[in-house]
Amino acid sequence: MNPSETNQQCPNRTKFRTFAFYSLSILVLFLAISFSFTKTNYYKVQYLKYTLTTTSSPTLLFRAIGSLFSSPKSILMSSHCVLWMAPFLSGGGYGSEAWSYILALHQHHVKIPSFRLAIEHHGDLESLEFWEGLPRDAKKLAYELFQTQCRMGETVVVCHSEPGAWNPPLFETLPCPPTVYQNFKYVIGRTMFETDRVNPDHVKRCNRMDYVWVPTDFHVSTFVESGVDPSKVVKIVQPIDVKFFDPLKYEPLVVASIAKLVLGSQNIGRKSAFVFLSVFKWEYRKGWDILLESYLREFSKVDGVALYLLTNPYHTDRDFGNKILDFVESSDIEEPDNGWAPIYVIDTHIAQSDLPRLYSAADAFVLPSRGEGWGRPFVEAMSMSLPVIATNWSGPTEYLTDDNSYPLPVDRMSEVLEGPFKGHLWAEPSIHKLRVLMRHVMENPNEAKAKGRKAREDMIRRFSPEIVAEIVREHIQNIIRK
Numbered sequence: 001m002n003p004s005e006t007n008q009q010c011p012n013r014t015k016f017r018t019f020a021f022y023s024l025s026i027l028v029l030f031l032a033i034s035f036s037f038t039k040t041n042y043y044k045v046q047y048l049k050y051t052l053t054t055t056s057s058p059t060l061l062f063r064a065i066g067s068l069f070s071s072p073k074s075i076l077m078s079s080h081c082v083l084w085m086a087p088f089l090s091g092g093g094y095g096s097e098a099w100s101y102i103l104a105l106h107q108h109h110v111k112i113p114s115f116r117l118a119i120e121h122h123g124d125l126e127s128l129e130f131w132e133g134l135p136r137d138a139k140k141l142a143y144e145l146f147q148t149q150c151r152m153g154e155t156v157v158v159c160h161s162e163p164g165a166w167n168p169p170l171f172e173t174l175p176c177p178p179t180v181y182q183n184f185k186y187v188i189g190r191t192m193f194e195t196d197r198v199n200p201d202h203v204k205r206c207n208r209m210d211y212v213w214v215p216t217d218f219h220v221s222t223f224v225e226s227g228v229d230p231s232k233v234v235k236i237v238q239p240i241d242v243k244f245f246d247p248l249k250y251e252p253l254v255v256a257s258i259a260k261l262v263l264g265s266q267n268i269g270r271k272s273a274f275v276f277l278s279v280f281k282w283e284y285r286k287g288w289d290i291l292l293e294s295y296l297r298e299f300s301k302v303d304g305v306a307l308y309l310l311t312n313p314y315h316t317d318r319d320f321g322n323k324i325l326d327f328v329e330s331s332d333i334e335e336p337d338n339g340w341a342p343i344y345v346i347d348t349h350i351a352q353s354d355l356p357r358l359y360s361a362a363d364a365f366v367l368p369s370r371g372e373g374w375g376r377p378f379v380e381a382m383s384m385s386l387p388v389i390a391t392n393w394s395g396p397t398e399y400l401t402d403d404n405s406y407p408l409p410v411d412r413m414s415e416v417l418e419g420p421f422k423g424h425l426w427a428e429p430s431i432h433k434l435r436v437l438m439r440h441v442m443e444n445p446n447e448a449k450a451k452g453r454k455a456r457e458d459m460i461r462r463f464s465p466e467i468v469a470e471i472v473r474e475h476i477q478n479i480i481r482k
């Protein structure tokens, strides 16, 4: 989700040497991966892929030629195509968002096929681990959709990535759209951002698109205020799999068995602790400093609370225990007479299939982020009927209400101090109010549970896959009809 991370992470990935099309070779890669080739063979495949890219015909041409010879059955289908291009094989924020749309459309659109669906990997490097970890159904669907044959003039392309990846891309990736914009029926950019504005280059790239889809009203205003043509900006919310994230389906994960105690001591001989859970990448934007300070100043050992952090590195090492101790030592937070309230870190990989069980083990979810695009963990927690404390700014304002959560007030706006978006503004959530809210949630469990139930109702009503699939289908149908 964070554009600045693109292209810099996983060591296990390849660099594309060319901007030519390579769908055919991607298929070869898929096959290679699914037959569990060894590492050596993996590099051979890369070589093969490189060779194919430089010699094979362009994907869409390949697809177009294919469609001339396709079986009579497909004539019954619509000739229109939606080619969804996203980091499907990367496992980042945009990738998982794209999967959620594709699965929603596939499951809920088949009865009314006003267009056919095709996918293409674009926008970030592939991760072998991610592909291997995908459920069998998703892999099967990926094969199927990679083979959909489309004609350029009848294709609506969705470029689902950060604008820097759009044609012409600022880094090595298959460009989106794959040739000039005018070759396609329409080209849509799907993107978002976590600060108060969009930089001028991204604005230019957005205005080259026929439409720009953003997930929230927050983005509609920040994009328009930054100079994106208002007639192009369309809000399309993000789906959440409410059947998968269903609290009735799971037994809580035994978190004590996978979490490391990094501060304080275990609550022994007490009734079980009130568990606050937070899920985030270890970066300043996520406000982990605000969370730790609020929690440690508000609670002590005798309060019977515990804070569990599921985190992973973001351009850092994995030694979160020491980062937390360093933070506490360099702050002026004093250890309470009764001892620290405990903090646990979960830094092992939690399989997607275990994620609902982790939420199930918590009493409340808390993350005082400075800025979010959409905020997947909030929505997942809400779908799991957890009371959520989240900063009342940026993307999450799309779904946080006083009835379904605890929106955390903002003290002031502050400047982004590092990275390519230096000078943009984001929010500084209130430490004082976060302390009050955490205490309040813990002391009013019935109210908190009622908010959690309302949260799930709202997620089902607004963001369940069939609802969002219908929103997408309607927009695309209107575009095709034009």
Ligand SMILES: *[C@@H]1O[C@H](CO)[C@@H](O)[C@H](O)[C@H]1NC(C)=O
Residues within 6 Å of the ligand: 392, 397, 402, 407, 408, 409
């Ligand atoms: C959250 O922000 C909205 C404006 O975006 C405001 O109307 C609302 O009162 C705020 N809620 C809280 C609890 O601060």
